[in-house]
Amino acid sequence: MIDKVQNVDIYLDPYATLPTLSYLFDFFKHKEDKERIRLFGLKRFSIPDDIKNLYSEGKIRFVKIMNLDQTEFNNEFNKLFLEGSILNFTFHLNLSHSWKLFTPLLEIMNSNPKQIGSVKVHLYDDGSEGAINLYKIRKSDVDIDAKISEMKSITNIHQLNKLDNPIKIYLWDIFYDAKYHFLETKELSEEKFIPLIKAMPNYDKINLDAFNELSKEDRNLYLKVVDVSSELIQTIDKLKDNDIFLFTGTTIFDNRIDIQEKAKKIHITAINNYINPQGKFFIGEGFKLVIKGHPNSNYINNGLRQHFSESIHLPENVPYEILYLLGLRPNKIGGFASTSYFSQKRESIADIIFLTDLNTDFNSNIDTEFDLFKSQKNLMETMINLNIVDRKNTHSYMELFNS
Missing domain, CATH: 3.40.50.11110 (Sialyltransferase, C-terminal GT-B Rossman nucleotide-binding domain)
Structure with a gap:
């Protein structure tokens, strides 16, 4: 019987800048938690030794992702299950590409069901693409209620990558405890999105001014990560x-x-x-x-x-x-x-x-x-x-x- 519980934060984005900047706000918010494992998979930035050295070995793990190749990151994710703990996951993902990023990780999780404690998911716009996507949905003839029902009928989550459903990236709540972080939220006030808001009630607007709320020490570390x-x-x-x-x-x-x-x-x-x-x-x-x-x-x-x-x-x-x-x-x-x-x-x-x-x-x-x-x-x-x-x-x- 496994009795050790390990909290794990997963920060994965091989695409854009904006999600990673938000990931770092979350990281520094919980910086004093020295027991939590953080696994980063990023394209544009690296985690410097100044941060790694604040924690014991293995608490900060980093994979540089090039050419959208997630293989090495998936291998590091799999190693978490070899360490013999019940894992409470908090995932941080690029919203536009979220299901594509998550599917290979889900396969690993499904191979180790007894080690999954809890799963939370945070999803972040990767720039103007997110706002454009909501605009296109509103202008289209998409029946949001019907698409929500379609998602709820899914019995195998692996089907999602092949599912032609333009709102599926906003329906993580059907499967997990989810929160959405949008570049702009005004579009969601349109009448067409009322059923979508009911399906994804937990969302906010990305706030880059959160940088100014960090301590001077954390701001300096943050700027080292983004290589300023x-x-x-x-x-x-x-x-x-x-x-x-x-x-x-x-x-x-x-x-x-x-x-x-x-x-x-x-x-x-x-x-x-x-x-x-x-x-x-x-x-x-x-x-x-x-x-x-x-x-x-x-x-x-x-x-x-x-x-x-x-x-x-x-x-x-x-x-x-x-x-x-x-x-x-x-x-x-x-x-x-x-x-x-x-x-x-x-x-x-x-x-x-x-x-x-x-x-x-x-x-x-x-x-x-x-x-x-x-x-x-x-x-x-x-x-x-x-x-x-x-x-x-x-x-x-x-x-x-x-x-």
């Missing part, structure tokens, strides 16, 4: 003394030089339209230009550095959410649409540019080459619906060709 340099901290501190306009760049997944050159010129044209009095997006005088390029746009970013050499260029590889944690609060923000706009005060948001055609009605049958246009159109409509931006302040990149 002292130089970047100093840069952000200096910017706090200025009225700044933050321009957000984008990427195009086409490496042909002629296409990259056109994209660079569109970025330059866009910035000039914000900062020049004759520009169609002019934000006013007195702002210091700060540029945050996309991490997958080296050609564009190098071009912007040359063209706007007197401006501040923030590291492209540092996600905006981390800059927010450091205290970056632009007086004005504009450029190409991204998740960063969801955390801004509405009055600080200037015009936003989308990689889409505003005059085309994208439907489910459109060619896959227009998937980006379609997703950007959905992002635009979502941001308008959430009152992040007015429709008159949304623009297609095509407008810049003749500017």
Whole structure:
């Protein structure tokens, strides 16, 4: 008979930044619990020795996940059952990919049923994709009541990966004690979602300001995890003394030089339209230009550095959410649409540019080459619906060709 009980926190996300930042808030909230095992499986960050050394050996376990290959993490998860304890699990998962991430772990759990004590699940939006998904569900003809009934009829949880049910990621409560953490919750107030709210009653809004509630020691450890340099901290501190306009760049997944050159010129044209009095997006005088390029746009970013050499260029590889944690609060923000706009005060948001055609009605049958246009159109409509931006302040990149 097994009589030892072990609490285990599972933090798994091989996809995005936002869930991991939230995971770390949870970790530091329970940091003083030295008996709990934490198993991390992350793509973008690592757990430094400064944190591992606070605990006895084996209490902090980490797997770097590359190319979405979860195999090594699954092996580490399986080792937990070889240590002979009843395991009380608290899972922290990327909401959009939650069932895919969980299925291989469930197979291991089902092979060791006598060692499962309790299971709790926390699920986190991975960015604007979560808000867009709710918007698409609301605009669709999906019968939410019928889809909930379909989920409740599942007798084998392994069927879920193959189940074509657009709301299944919101129905973990059917199987486990679950809580959802959304980037934005306003969409859920729509009448269509009343039955969904009844099925997933425990949810809240992701709060990046929780960083400021940490002790100074924990904030410093947190910044070590997300690999923030002292130089970047100093840069952000200096910017706090200025009225700044933050321009957000984008990427195009086409490496042909002629296409990259056109994209660079569109970025330059866009910035000039914000900062020049004759520009169609002019934000006013007195702002210091700060540029945050996309991490997958080296050609564009190098071009912007040359063209706007007197401006501040923030590291492209540092996600905006981390800059927010450091205290970056632009007086004005504009450029190409991204998740960063969801955390801004509405009055600080200037015009936003989308990689889409505003005059085309994208439907489910459109060619896959227009998937980006379609997703950007959905992002635009979502941001308008959430009152992040007015429709008159949304623009297609095509407008810049003749500017």
